[in-house]
Amino acid sequence: MRVLGAVTVVALAAGLVAGLGLAPREVTQGNVQRIMYLHVPSVWVAYVAFAVVFVASIAYLAKRADAADRLAHASAEVGVVFTGVTIATGSIWGKPTWGTWWTWDARLTSVSILFVMYLGYLLLRGMIDDRERGARYAAVLGIVAAFNIPLVHFSVIWWRTLHQPPSLMTPGPAMPRVIITALLVNFVAFSLLYVYFVAKRVHLLRREAEAAA
């Protein structure tokens, strides 16, 4: 665990350097574009987290392994954290770029729905005292939410593009290699952070379960 933590910190530092220092100043948006090095890896990790929730939920219903339940729970929680970071950084990016803190563009909207769905997941868990039932219901919800993600994705995109020309969230066609590298470095760093958080959270859940037994 310590090793993982240390490696994570190093990776994060590398990510910071890459994002803030090495990557060039973007042509159209200026340095504000650097926020992307936070925003994009965050949302990637969030999606990974929720995919893990999906798999773990199915595993729990199939095998009734408490470990799977703990993994789902932890991954959902960490996923919500990263989703929150995604939304916050996206909003801060939006203010100077589009002049507004919030806009119902496709990506922000989808991510917000994601956020609320899995927040509901955590809420459900919090409100059921019976651990076994909580695990079961949460697993069902985890599965429903995961299936909903592509539906949300498409419906929101169609909703936006049919009313407005597509927004300029996507970076330009040919991204310089440095930018891509910086993105990847940050992605790795965030992934490590995700793993670290989930590991810690699972550990906590297991200790709590043992304390209760």
Add this chain to the structure above:
Amino acid sequence: MWKDLLVEHRSKETLNALFFFALLLLFVFQFTLGPDRERLAGALPGLLWLGFILSGLLGLGRAFVVERENDCWEALLLAPGDKSAIYVGKLAGNLLLMFIVEVMLLVLFGVFFNLDLVPALPALVVVIGLGTVGFAAIGTLFAAMTTQVRARELLFPVLLLPVQVPVLLATVQATEAVLLGEPLGAVAHWLKLLAAADVVYVAVGVLTFDFVLEG
């Protein structure tokens, strides 16, 4: 399954209350959006679905309350055979309930906002049908899940609404197009989304209901 339909049929009180609720919603829409007919007209598809959803939340939220209060819950759990059949039965009952409410709302809308719905009716039926199935499928599942939970009246809409967003987006867009006189083909992508969502939701409901009813 027939038992459920009968129970729903006998609970006229739910239906009456929902009808009254729908009526009140119309008043609220009128009062909150002011006398500006243009603004109201523009928002109509959205308001219609708001009406459906709010009524649906109330109606579906109570889907399992009857069993719960009358101590039939254990009987449900012990029932032999596939629990999914219970889900389908409940779903059918809920669908019927929602369709009745929707018809009422449509009529009320037509009367109060002086709409001519007849030309758009077949297309409307398709859109509303698809949308309602999506809503009821997950709604029935979540209703079963939240009956046993603290603060169920709060948790049920909180869980259901985010999940319903794609269906909501699709139905409102499609309804708007249909009310404007466009053919169904123009909104084919929305309809396909709705159909896909319906299939997924019902499938998930059928497959996971066993787990929900276990204990």
Add this chain to the structure above:
Amino acid sequence: MPDNWGFVLAAYGLAAVVLIGYWRMLVRQESDLEDRSRLAPSSGHLTPGSQTTSARAGERSHAAPISGHPRPKPDSRDPLQ
């Protein structure tokens, strides 16, 4: 285009605050658990569940306090009684 370093710093700062805050919450819960398991060897009669440390968004602490204490509600009636 103005550089808007202020926003960049705000974004990085916010992300740091959230992530570090979450990390600190995890660490604190861990040490709470360790303290408790050292003090109360068996059924905790005076431990009302881990402190719902109101971190950033209180929702995240919802996940935490499902520690074991006797089920307070009769909503798990044994169906086979």
